[in-house]
Amino acid sequence: MKKILVLTFISSLAVASSAFAATSSATLTVTATVDSSISMTIESAGGTTSGTGTSAATSALGSISKYGSAPTGFTLARGASNWTLSSTVGVQVDKANLTSTDYTLTAQLGSAPASGVAWKLNGSTLSDSAATTLTSTGTYGSTGSYSWDIVVADSAAAAAIDNTINFTATSN
Numbered sequence: 001m002k003k004i005l006v007l008t009f010i011s012s013l014a015v016a017s018s019a020f021a022a023t024s025s026a027t028l029t030v031t032a033t034v035d036s037s038i039s040m041t042i043e044s045a046g047g048t049t050s051g052t053g054t055s056a057a058t059s060a061l062g063s064i065s066k067y068g069s070a071p072t073g074f075t076l077a078r079g080a081s082n083w084t085l086s087s088t089v090g091v092q093v094d095k096a097n098l099t100s101t102d103y104t105l106t107a108q109l110g111s112a113p114a115s116g117v118a119w120k121l122n123g124s125t126l127s128d129s130a131a132t133t134l135t136s137t138g139t140y141g142s143t144g145s146y147s148w149d150i151v152v153a154d155s156a157a158a159a160a161i162d163n164t165i166n167f168t169a170t171s172n
Contacts, residue, residue, distance in 0.1 A: 046087025116156025
């Protein structure tokens with residue numbers, strides 16, 4: 001009987017202490033909108049290339065000349081009044097949350113080419129004043145390979161021919 005009284009007393013203390021417990025609550029309302037997106041990376045290019053797999057790759061060709069060796073990943077064709085370095089550029093475009101089945105890829109030079117030098121992709125001469133369409137039916141998730149030529153006239157000055165090729169992918 002004594003044990004029952006002690007247990008009853010302990011139980012009543014537990015109930016009494018829980019009756020005075022403090023509680024609080026809070027809510028977090030989340031609002032968000034999923035946007036569609038595409039991502040583009042340079043997967044390959046001739047020359048000593050760094051940054052592949054990113055959107056900012058660099059291709060170093062070193063010193064080039066008509067009668068020298070072609071840079072790594074390039075071929076060299078000598079013509080009567082010019083010479084051409086040829087390679088390819090691999091570009092991949094991926095999508096998320098987008099119903100588009102393909103994309104348009106354009107390219108444009110970042111600055112005017114050096115005098116006597118032509119930059120070409122897929123046979124089209126690039127300029128710094130207008131974008132050139134490389135494909136209007138690019139396939140998402142696969143690397144498109146585009147022919148890349150640098151044509152140097154024999155009359156071009158011996159100087160740096162550095163430039164940037166800016167690619168733009170637009171979902172269709």
